[in-house]
Amino acid sequence: MDCTQSGSSGMRVLTRNDLFTIMEHSNASTFNEKLEFMELELLHQYSEGDPNIAEAKHKLSIIRHQFKQKWSAARNTKARFLDMNKEWLKGTISLPKSSTYLRLNTGRPQKSFSELSERSKRRKTEELRTSDLHELAYATQMKLRKTGEVEASKIVKVLTRSPLKAKQYSAAIKEKTAEQQKEVSTKLAHLRSLFMFVEAGLTQAQYEVVRDTNPDFYPCYSILKKLKKECYPEIHSITETCAEVRVQSLMDHTIKRLLLHLGEEVLEQLTESEKQSFVLISKWGCDGSQQTQYKMKFENETDSDANIFQSSVVPLQLVYGKKKKIIWQNPTPSSPRYCRPIRIRYVKENTDVTNEEIEYVETQIKELSKTKIDEISIKHKIVFTMVDGKVCNAATHTKSTMRCYICGATSSDFNDLTKERPCNTENMRFGLSLLHARIRFFESILHVAYKLPVMKWRARLTAEEKKLVETRKKEIQTKFREELGLLVDIPKANFGNTNDGNTSRRFFEEYEKSAEITGIDQNLIYRLKVILDTMCCGIKIDTQKFEIYCKETAELYVSLYNFHPMSLTLHKVLRPGSAVIKEAILPIGQLSEEAAEARNKHIRAFRLNYSRKFSRVACNTDVINRLLLTSDPLLTGMRNAKHKRKRNPLSADTMNLLEENDIFNISIENDSEDDEN
Template identity: 55%
Template sequence: MEVVTRRYLFDKMMEQNSPSINEKLEYLQNYLLVSYGDSDEDKKYIKKKISYFKTEIKKRWSKARSTLEKFLISNDAWLAGTFVIPIKTYNKPGRPTKIFSECSDRTKRRKTEEVRSSVSKEVIVHAAQVILQKEGKRNASQVLKDITNSPASANECKKIHSKSKAQDPLTPREALRMCVDADLTRSQYEIVRATNRSHFPCYELVLKAKEECYPPKETIRVTASCAESDLQSLLDHTVTRLSIFLEEVLMSLTEIERNSLQIICKWGCDGSQQAQYKQKFMNDADSDANIFLSSFVPLQIVCGEDKRKIVWQNPTPSSPRYCRPIRFRFIKESVDITKDEINYVRDSVKSLKATEMELNGQKFSFSHSLKMTMVDGKVCNAATDTKSTSRCYICGATSKEFNDLSKKNEIHPESLEFGLSNLHARIRLFESILHLAYKLPVRKYRERKTVAEKMLEQQKKKEIQQRFREEVGILVDMPKCNFGNTNDGNTSRRFFENPYLAAEITGIDFNFIHRIKVILEAISSGHKIDVPKFDEYAMETAKLYVELYGWHPMTPTMHKILVHGGKVIENSLVPIGQLSEEAAEARNKHFRSYRLNFARKFSREECNLDIYHRLLLTSDPLISSMRKRKKVRSKPFLQETLQLLLPAEPNTKGTFDKCMESDGEDELSFIE
């Protein structure tokens, strides 16, 4: 090994006459590899060690505003520190020996035990003073002498050191990330800043950082009943912000890969009810009782001729963290409105051009692929002109034909792109089991029922509701104030969490509920699914249902998943679990919150602009990448679920794993 000062490494990298700090660091790394990397193992070890130095240099260089004089003044003490260039030999079997500075405290005590037991304290201290003087660290030598001779000096040095360890001030971007995480208004931020003005930047700087989260002003159009942005400019801005976060990764790509980048997104639209405000519309026919919002979520950035190399993976594809708004309108959802919105976005997608950008002198080209998967059953029916909610929009079969598993209707290929709507599928399957349980005492579907049979059905429903409330702690099939009922995503998750108890309360076969749980777990996992095994498992589940409850036809959602699920999964560009509509559903809840707490109320135009800006800010890719994700304790998959999943492929992601780390967070959203 060889010990050098950090200043030596810094001076060596400054020999590179390039304005880019990345190129200077690359020059330093190549110098060390050529000078000290005698073997592949040595080179690998040097790369690992120099990566920590590169990260620290970038951080300190950024804080110095890329100014050499400021950097040298503020980092003089740090540059005086040492850096060990590890030269390893790997002929010796067993674990490689660590250098002393890298050992744990316990190992250091063990290695110095013999010295401490045989040499007096005064000799050790004096030897340390002499070594520090020889290395040119005279101040450190003098401090060691003073604190050894005087306990009062030691206490004074400790107080001074504690004060010097004050946390570095936040950058405007970090302060903005804090505001987004904590949902702070301007007045709240000013209160927080008043506690330590040197640590928090002024709000004007935060506003400038906030402006960077929006596409160009001229591309945003706002009226009293609508707010929207050009899809092209919105995607260009999204790619630009992601590129800042992925700068190091993108610069490592080859020229062919730089020109073959593709960003894969999912998009969808959904309606929701809202509280009405007092301001008048210019047009009396307008109303703010409902909104219709379309949005998209970036999922992956891939490159290469076969698009198999993943440059970036959205760590939380079902979370609204990356859910970018395209347009919202104060209008009630209907078939015509849904068709109009679908055509509007599809026309915008057809006219999209590749995003061309330059980063550190290198040119990059991003093509765009948008898949309409953030949808529910109403949107799918409207998009495929399916008039009846009891008809399958994929094959056109009616409810009378759902239980006839031998009948194979022709599949419409264009309807496979909508995915499986995982969140709604979970809720609809939960509701179908409930409604089936209500009818168990009479075993009739649409046949005319007597008064006594209707009473039995209602009694069974009340009994099930009461038991779920007392034994599980959930409310099922109960109306909520204003709109909707209690059958939401969280309720359905609690239902399938314990199939034994669910089967006991409802009277539905445990094996059937368990199999539905396995299927939902597989399609929501975010992993690739073995389509033949899934098809076989789903068909066996369908046959079990027909055998047990043939008098009650499957619901359209159950038919779609059990009969057509394999085809839909096979047709998806990414794992089906990443195409969930949860992010868009959560945005409806956020819209109400942002309208109430983060928007000006004196003008409808200004109010809508503030809401749209807030939606853009909270979904900005760069800010979202900085935000801390809550760690959720994830439960292991069932053994049956693991058998339906494909084994993990060999790493095709290159060196980009750090951009794909996920802590398993899925923000739970509610269906309205």
């Protein structure tokens, strides 16, 4: 092992890095033993009577003392030692040359024994192998003990006394290895069965039917039950009207399952400092919805299960290092697959309830501490973007639904493009509510189309004009149903109407036919489609180009339909939208509220099909457990990519509004539950 650099006559020069490399070739368990190994390796090149050996020993004792001090200052950690002493390790030391050293450095460079070929090893050890077997075994035993390999030394001692035990050792090792491999493969097979159980939406009874077809292949349900418990964090409290998980407990559990999904191989490649710099970026939000009422009684007669208000969180990115390198990216940030419940309550959504929930959850987020798992430390950053217009108005204390909570403009100002209003930077943190933006864009076009015969907005419509508007509305509804198979602006039983995310997507995809049916300018509908596709694609947006495109679209709208003020959402996107996108921590498409909206119908389905009905507490327990199970990062990560729905390619106009250096580096599939079902 020769790390020598060329030096002046009579001296050989080595860097401290060279010395540390020699130490690393030792199998010693302690740093002192590695220092001894390094010193012996360097002194090995001097003969006993060499006049320069004393000077070499003196210089090596000094360098050993320096290494000990530096190692102690780094708290006995290799990564920290290397990081703290980068420049010092580049320094050099000079050792006197010996005749032996000069001889070794003539001709071909010497290799270490481990680097030699089998033939060279046999030739080099030929003389050594003439010694007595017991003598060699004893020497091996002592050498192993000196380097800290005590257990290996004991095994050599036992095998020397009783060579027949080698078969027993070999058989035991093979058996242990086989058991470990079997245990790993069995655990994986059981996890696959649980994944199938969750992905297929099975109940216990349905799984038992499937298992009866092949009992040897599918594990019994009791094993799945144990694995399901590993998917649940500690539940804080469950009552008749509430089920809750503390944010700290939920995020700790999410990280733990996420690291299991990534595997040890990924983490082993990181340095000590990188393992301490992890940041998990997540989004959270809250939303209310109507629910089916059940017959079970409440202890408090004033309670009702007609409405539910739920808050949830979705992990988006796990990054590390100063450059924020991405080690994990949520492949479907708008899908409920990673949407984890924080709290569900049977209460009707209103301003007070919304503000209470925001304060309650954000207090927990502010008190969040780092998650520590073994050598890894993860910091949490959670943004409040899974919101709709009602939540934004409540959080910003905006009482009018026709006032923009970002710039303060009202409906009378929306079409006045000459006014530039200052934006409230604090209110930009809510994002742009992309699912609702798509639906509101669609509804804005419909409402303008209904009023085309009279060219008036809401006010001062005569009875005859109202009749014309109603007739026009029915014509448009009929044409959409006959030509595109869409139900437009039709109330649904119990709640809402047919204007959902999928209807609006189809409307903009078929923009030529939509323009023909509604009588709205085709170019305007196409430009709104481009804006929506740009925001929802999950790729970084060139905000300057986007702002210009939105401004041109707003001017087109005003020039064509100035009689009808823009809707609040249309104004919010076309005017301050580019500023909101610029402030976003991630591409705006990854901050959508679709995941939380899809969870509302999941809660209805889980209450109906996967919960016990004899007790409201038991029912709520089953619902929140199912929400946690279906959003578990380890199980969700097992989903095969080929099952994901292929998105339509982005148009050239959309691509032009994206940052060029990001188009080919990020590929996010914004699945929604509406797409999947």
